[in-house]
Amino acid sequence: MxxxxxxxxxxxxxxxxxxxxxxxxxxxxxxxxxxxxxxxxxxxxxxxxxxxxxxxxxxxxxxxFPDSPEGLDVLRHSSAHLLAHAVKRLFPNTQVTIGPVIESGFYYDFKRAQPFTPEDLERIEATMRELASENIPVSRREMRRAEAIALFREMGEHYKVEIIEGIPEDHVSLYTQGDFTDLCRGPHVPSTGRLRAFKLTSVAGAYWRGDERNEMLQRIYGTAFPTPKQLKEHLALLEEAKRRDHRRLGRELDLFSFHPEAPASPFFHPKGAIVYNTLVAYIRDLYREFGYDEVLTPQILDVELWKRSGHYENYRENMYFTEADERQMAVKPMNCPSHCLLYADGKRSYRDLPLRLADFGRLHRYERSGVTAGLTRVRSFSQDDAHIFCAPEQIDAEVTSVVEMIFRTYDLFGFSERRIYLGTRPERSIGDAATWERAERTLREVLKRRGIAFEVHPGEGAFYGPKIDFCILDAMRREWQLGTVQLDFSLPERFDLHFINREGKEERPVMIHRALLGSIERFMAILLEHCAGDFPLWLAPVQVRLITVTDQQQAYAQQVVATLRASGLRAEADLRNEKLGYKIREAELQKVPIVLVIGEKEVAAQTVAPRRRGAGALPASDLPSFIASIATEARPGAPGGVP
RNA sequence: GCCACCCUAGCUCAGAUGGUAGAGCAGCCGAUUCGUAAUCGGCAGGUCGAGGGUUCGAAUCCCUUGGGUGGCUCCA
Structure with missing residues (x-):
C-alpha cells in the first residue's frame, strides 16, 4: 500500500x-x-x-444488483425519489416530506392543498416514466447542516427544514437528479434510467410524523421491481389476494353478511355458523385434553367492576355503556373481570390450581369508525379466551403448555411460519415497576428455555402485564396476529385474590390471559383467505353433496343423504332438474369437498360415484366403505387438507 | 376520529358533457331427463344508499348524512 x-x-x-x-x-x-x-x-x-x-x-x-434484497431497497428508494421528482414537476407548489421503502414497495408523503386524484396519479406515473427514459444522472453531495437548512428554507420545503433540524450530525447528504434535489441518506441508483418497472398503487392520508395531532399529508404508494416481469407477478399476486378476500368469499359461499343496522358486527349465516361452531368444537376438544373448565358469564356488568379492574381507566373509549335501575352498566369488552369474580367465589386451595377458566363469551368493543374491516376488525366477536389462575411457580409450566396448544393448532391449519413477539410495558399501564420487570423476565425465560426465537416489541404489552404475541404468515405471506399469552399480577391484586398454600397461608395467585385463535371471527377470515375457501373436510359447511343425473334417482339419493347424516356427516342433495355438469360446476364453486354422483348405474348397483373438489372423479364404491374412507378426515381437528 | 375514493336489480357491472335506467349471472315459470365445471325459451325485478338544494328537468352538479374500501392514528 x-x-x-x-x-x-x-x-x-x-x-x-x-x-x-x-x-x-x-x-x-x-x-x-x-x-x-x-x-x-x-x-x-x-x-x-x-x-x-x-x-x-x-x-x-x-x-x-437489483435482484438482491439490498438492491431492491435501493431501487424502491430511488423510485420514491422519482415519484417526488415527478410530483414537483407537475405540481411545483407541493412540499415534499419523507419517502421510505416499505415491505412491498415505497411511498412518499406530500403536503399540497389540493388532494391528488386517481387521474393525477396516472399523470404522475407518466411523468415518472418520462424522467426515467431521460436517464438523468443522480448525484450525491454533502453539505453543512446550516447550509442545508438555508437551502431548503429558500426552496420553501419547510418539512425538510424541520427534518434537518432534528438531525444531530454536522453534515447531511443531498441527492440531485436534474432539477430535483432531496435530502437523503441514500444510496441511490446511478441514474433514473435504471428504474424500469414501477407502478403507483394508491393515495392515502397520513399524519405528519405519524402523529394524529399533526396535520395530514397525502401519501402516494407505489411499488417497484428489477424487471417488468416481476412487477407483473406482484400485481397478479394482488389480484389473487382480491380473489381470496374473505369478504368476497363470505358472500359467495353464503357464510356471513354485514348490515348497516349493526356496523362492523357480522351476521353469520347457517353455513358460516357451522364453520364457526366447528372451530369452537375443535378448541373445546383441546380444552378437554389440557384441563380447562368452560364457564359462561354475563354480558352486562356494573361499571364499578370495570373501575376496579382498571378497564374503566384504561379502556373506556372502547367500551359500550348502558343504564339499568339507575346503575351505570357496561357491556363486557373482555372476560377477565368476570373470571376474577368466579375465582373469588369461595376459598381456593393450592390444590385447585392451576384453575383454567375458558369462556367463549361474546365481547363488544367500540372501535373507531374507519378502523373496522370485514371480519378482521369487528365490534362484536368472541375469542377462545381463557384465564389461568396459578401459583407463581406454575407460570413456567402453564405458559409452556399454552405454547404447545398454540403450535399444534397452527400446524393443523397449515400456518407453519410463525413469528413471536414479546410485548413489554406500555405507557398506559397499571402495576409497579418491579412486578413488570419480574413478569417480563419470566416470559423471556420460558421462550429462551424452549428455544423459541422471538423479537421484543417495546411498549406493546397489555396495560396489566407483558405478553407474548403469536403471529403467522398466511398463504399470501401476510402476517397476522392470532394467539397471545399475557401475564398479569395486577388483576389478582385489584380483586384481592388468594389461595391457601401448603403452609396454610394465604398467597396471591398469578393470572395468565391467553388465546390460541384469538378472535374466532378474525381467525375465520384469515383461514378463509389462507385456504381460498377450500376448508378441510372437517370444517366444510357442506361436506358431501349428492348430485342426481336425472330425477329417476331422487329416492335413492335421499336415502343416501339420510344414511350419511345418520353417520354424522353434513350432507345434502341437489335434486334439481339440471344437467350433471351444471350441478358439478356449482358444487365446485361452492367449494363442496365431496360430490357423490348418482345415476342409473349407481342405483342399480347400490353404490355412489365420489368426486373430490379440485381432483375429479374417483371409482364408485358402496356407501359403507365410502363413509369409512372419509370418517377420520371428517372428524374435528383432523390433520391435513389445508395447504 | 382523520384523508381519499366508492355506493345503480340478490351478485358483477354499463349508463361522456344533466333530458327521468340497461346487460350478464342468480331468481321465478315452462320445455328438456341429460354421466363429471354453465341446456333452451319466457317472466319478473331498481323511489340509482338516505335527506336536502341548484335546475324547466338530477343516477349525473352542490351540501348534509349512512354504509363500505384503501391508508393514517388506534388495536388495552
Missing part, C-alpha cells in the same frame, strides 16, 4: 490497488468485476453505498 493508493478487494479474494478517491464503480472494474454495468450500488463492509462514492480507505467491495 502506498500513500496515495488504497487496496480494494472482492469477497472472492481478488485484489487491486487504486488511487485514493477512486469511485466504487471504477474500483470494481479494476477488480475485474464484469457486471458493474448491471450493479446499482456497492456494498462496502456492511454499508450499501452509491457506485459513484469515492473510496478513501482499504475496502472489500461487493456489487449490489
Amino acid at each position: 502506498t500513500d496515495d493508493g488504497i487496496r480494494v478487494a472482492l469477497p472472492s479474494g481478488a485484489e487491486a490497488f487504486v488511487a485514493r478517491g477512486t469511485t466504487a464503480a471504477d474500483a470494481l472494474r479494476a477488480l475485474g468485476e464484469r457486471r458493474v454495468g448491471e450493479a446499482i450500488a456497492v456494498k462496502v463492509g456492511d454499508h450499501v453505498l452509491d457506485l459513484s462514492r469515492g473510496l478513501v480507505a482499504d475496502a472489500t467491495l461487493a456489487p449490489v
Whole structure:
C-alpha cells in the first residue's frame, strides 16, 4: 500500500490497488468485476453505498444488483425519489416530506392543498416514466447542516427544514437528479434510467410524523421491481389476494353478511355458523385434553367492576355503556373481570390450581369508525379466551403448555411460519415497576428455555402485564396476529385474590390471559383467505353433496343423504332438474369437498360415484366403505387438507 | 376520529358533457331427463344508499348524512 493508493478487494479474494478517491464503480472494474454495468450500488463492509462514492480507505467491495434484497431497497428508494421528482414537476407548489421503502414497495408523503386524484396519479406515473427514459444522472453531495437548512428554507420545503433540524450530525447528504434535489441518506441508483418497472398503487392520508395531532399529508404508494416481469407477478399476486378476500368469499359461499343496522358486527349465516361452531368444537376438544373448565358469564356488568379492574381507566373509549335501575352498566369488552369474580367465589386451595377458566363469551368493543374491516376488525366477536389462575411457580409450566396448544393448532391449519413477539410495558399501564420487570423476565425465560426465537416489541404489552404475541404468515405471506399469552399480577391484586398454600397461608395467585385463535371471527377470515375457501373436510359447511343425473334417482339419493347424516356427516342433495355438469360446476364453486354422483348405474348397483373438489372423479364404491374412507378426515381437528 | 375514493336489480357491472335506467349471472315459470365445471325459451325485478338544494328537468352538479374500501392514528 502506498500513500496515495488504497487496496480494494472482492469477497472472492481478488485484489487491486487504486488511487485514493477512486469511485466504487471504477474500483470494481479494476477488480475485474464484469457486471458493474448491471450493479446499482456497492456494498462496502456492511454499508450499501452509491457506485459513484469515492473510496478513501482499504475496502472489500461487493456489487449490489437489483435482484438482491439490498438492491431492491435501493431501487424502491430511488423510485420514491422519482415519484417526488415527478410530483414537483407537475405540481411545483407541493412540499415534499419523507419517502421510505416499505415491505412491498415505497411511498412518499406530500403536503399540497389540493388532494391528488386517481387521474393525477396516472399523470404522475407518466411523468415518472418520462424522467426515467431521460436517464438523468443522480448525484450525491454533502453539505453543512446550516447550509442545508438555508437551502431548503429558500426552496420553501419547510418539512425538510424541520427534518434537518432534528438531525444531530454536522453534515447531511443531498441527492440531485436534474432539477430535483432531496435530502437523503441514500444510496441511490446511478441514474433514473435504471428504474424500469414501477407502478403507483394508491393515495392515502397520513399524519405528519405519524402523529394524529399533526396535520395530514397525502401519501402516494407505489411499488417497484428489477424487471417488468416481476412487477407483473406482484400485481397478479394482488389480484389473487382480491380473489381470496374473505369478504368476497363470505358472500359467495353464503357464510356471513354485514348490515348497516349493526356496523362492523357480522351476521353469520347457517353455513358460516357451522364453520364457526366447528372451530369452537375443535378448541373445546383441546380444552378437554389440557384441563380447562368452560364457564359462561354475563354480558352486562356494573361499571364499578370495570373501575376496579382498571378497564374503566384504561379502556373506556372502547367500551359500550348502558343504564339499568339507575346503575351505570357496561357491556363486557373482555372476560377477565368476570373470571376474577368466579375465582373469588369461595376459598381456593393450592390444590385447585392451576384453575383454567375458558369462556367463549361474546365481547363488544367500540372501535373507531374507519378502523373496522370485514371480519378482521369487528365490534362484536368472541375469542377462545381463557384465564389461568396459578401459583407463581406454575407460570413456567402453564405458559409452556399454552405454547404447545398454540403450535399444534397452527400446524393443523397449515400456518407453519410463525413469528413471536414479546410485548413489554406500555405507557398506559397499571402495576409497579418491579412486578413488570419480574413478569417480563419470566416470559423471556420460558421462550429462551424452549428455544423459541422471538423479537421484543417495546411498549406493546397489555396495560396489566407483558405478553407474548403469536403471529403467522398466511398463504399470501401476510402476517397476522392470532394467539397471545399475557401475564398479569395486577388483576389478582385489584380483586384481592388468594389461595391457601401448603403452609396454610394465604398467597396471591398469578393470572395468565391467553388465546390460541384469538378472535374466532378474525381467525375465520384469515383461514378463509389462507385456504381460498377450500376448508378441510372437517370444517366444510357442506361436506358431501349428492348430485342426481336425472330425477329417476331422487329416492335413492335421499336415502343416501339420510344414511350419511345418520353417520354424522353434513350432507345434502341437489335434486334439481339440471344437467350433471351444471350441478358439478356449482358444487365446485361452492367449494363442496365431496360430490357423490348418482345415476342409473349407481342405483342399480347400490353404490355412489365420489368426486373430490379440485381432483375429479374417483371409482364408485358402496356407501359403507365410502363413509369409512372419509370418517377420520371428517372428524374435528383432523390433520391435513389445508395447504 | 382523520384523508381519499366508492355506493345503480340478490351478485358483477354499463349508463361522456344533466333530458327521468340497461346487460350478464342468480331468481321465478315452462320445455328438456341429460354421466363429471354453465341446456333452451319466457317472466319478473331498481323511489340509482338516505335527506336536502341548484335546475324547466338530477343516477349525473352542490351540501348534509349512512354504509363500505384503501391508508393514517388506534388495536388495552
